[in-house]
Structures are given as structure tokens and as C-alpha cells.
Amino acid sequence: MSHVPPSQFLDADNVLVNPDTLAVLVAENRTVVAPMLDSRAAYSNFWCGITPQGYYRRTPAYLPIRRRERRGCFAVPMVHSTFLLDLRRERSQSLAFHPPPPGYSGAFDDIIVFAAACRHAGVQMFVSNREQFGFLPVPLRSQSSLRDEAENFLHVQLEIMVKLPPAEPSPHVWVPPKVLDKLGFDEVGAPPSEFRPGSPSPLGLGSFPTFPLAFWVIFLLFLGILGHFPPFPWHFGLGIWGGNLGMWGVRKDPGGPGDSGFWGNLGNSKGAAASSATSGSGRREFQRSCCFLSHFRVWQEISARGLRRSLVFEDDLRFEVFFRSRLTELMEQLDAAAIDWDLM
DSSP states (O other), X not given: OTTSOOEEEEOTTOEEOOTTHHHHHHHHOOSEEEEOOBOSSSOOSEESOBOTTSOBOOOTTHHXXXXXXXXXXXXXXXXXXXXXXXXXXXXXXXXXXXXXXXXXXXXXOHHHHHHHHHHHHTOOEXXXXXXXXXXXXXXXXXXXXXHHHHHHHHHHHHHHHHHSOOOOOOTTSOOOOOOOOOTTSSEEEOOOGGGOOSOOOSSOGGGTTTTTSOOBOOOOOOOGGGTOOOOOOHHHHHHHHTTOOGGGTEEEEEOSTTEEEEEEXXXXXXXXXXXXXXXXOTHHHHHHHHHHHHHHHXXXXXXXXXXXXXXXXXXXXXXXXXXXXXXXXXXXXXXXXXXXXXXX
């Protein structure tokens, strides 16, 4: 069987982002070895404990491997979803999802049967967490719909972009075009970042065709929060640093002990927009002023355009799963309750 190459099993909703995954797994020189996949929770594609009936059992060994506090290739009783099977090894010929091994009386679940077949054949399963290999979705409840599954998989793609470039679809697979919308709002956007010192957003510009919203977002262009003076026009930087916010139509207004706020005229019946935060000095005060101005610019545009409802995101927002459906449900509840609200 030396001419038969290893076979890699990969669930359709698992995403590999490491181009060296196959080479790393082959180098482990195991009959069955899985690349540890990340998710938005502690869930992954391996177990460290198993009951006599073949079900999952919680053990203290799991989290140190899942969190990569321990790195290496570990013997485990279960791997699933994505793994490499070396068909060149004689014992691999008796491994199968069906039929179950002789004498099997457990549950007819694919991964449980396959793990039982490995034990019957004397094949040890392994999981490798030496590198970051990819991602998988956290399983949903059995009553979840196909739409729920699609939104859950979309969240996997967004989570990838927190630390890595967007996962691009295969050129060999046709992907239907995204239909962009604004979630029922007049406008969706983020505060303009020319006022905001801070770290770059984890969502790159290339991510927005993936997420089904029509964003108008300008990302951070400087690193003031890291200790570099931002490349503002000199008069803008000195104006804020010196507390001269009047040139922007904004004034500081002391609040309670240890607090201060900013007020700015929106030029409409609402009168003014306000923001408050713990007062500071030096660079912290400068950053807080910039943060207020970025939001103030959004409020001004909402007022000037007469927008009825607008949705504003922070530029470093990290979406939770089912954000879209939960937001839609929230707005429907507000409409049904006939609540007169200004800011939610």
C-alpha cells in the first residue's frame, strides 16, 4: 500500500488558513492526526476524555492544549471534522465510519463509530497544535435552521479576520454575490477616524463584501495611542492638545467630581449632543477629545441629512454570532412597544 497517499478528511464548514497544514501533519508521521482548529469558544475538533459509551468526557487536560499553553502533538481518544489518515499503513485499512467494528454496541454516530474503529484496530489518534491551522463553527442546536447555519459560518469568516487576512473563497467554487443592505436603517457607519488615535481595526476593507451590510467606514490612519504624535494638520493637533475645541463647535463642560464632558451644537431641535468620561491630562485628554469629535461628526451628519434611524459602530467592533438577527429582533420589539427613543 506504499503507493497510496495519505487522505485528508475536511468538513465542508471547516476553514484551513495555513498553507503548510498538510506538510505539518505528514511530518508528524501518525496514522490518524488532526490539526487543532480554533473557534469562538473552547470548542475544537478533538476530545481529551471519553466515556465507556464513547461520549465526550471533560478532563483537565483539554484547555491547556486548546489554549496552546502546551504545544506539540498529543495522543487523544477522539479527533473529528478535519484530520489526516495515512492509508499507507496497514492498520488504516480496517478504519471506517461504517460498518462499526465487530462487537460494537454504542451510538451510531459517525465520529464515535470511527473512534471505536481506531481503538479496535489499535490505532492511536493524535492532535497537533504546533501552529494555527484553521477554524470551525461551534455546533448549533438540532432545531437550528439552514439560515442559522449560514449565519454561524459567516461568523467563522469574521472571526478569522480578527487576527488574519480574510479567508478568500476557492477559485474553483462559485460563490453567489452578496446582496448588501442597511438592516432597515437609513445609514450604517462608523465614526470617521481622522480624529481618532488608536490601533487599526481588526476588520480590513476587504472584509466588507463578505459581511452583508453597506458600510461607509474610514479606518485609522495613525497610531497616536502607541506614543506617536498623530499626523494631523498642525493647527488641528495643537488645537485639541491645547484644549481649544471651540474651532470645532464644541465646548468642555465640567460634570461631577472627577468627570468632565463635551457639548456640541447639532443645529436642530434636539439642541446638543453630549459625551462624558473620566477626565485626564496630557495624551489621555487628547485621545478623549479625538474620540468625542469622531462621534460628534457622525451626529452632525445624521442631523444634517435628517436621517430617522442610523446605526453607528465603533471601528474596532467585534461582532457576536447572530448579531444581525438579534438586532432585527430588537428593532421589531421597539416598534411593537411604540417607545419614543433617541439613543439606544
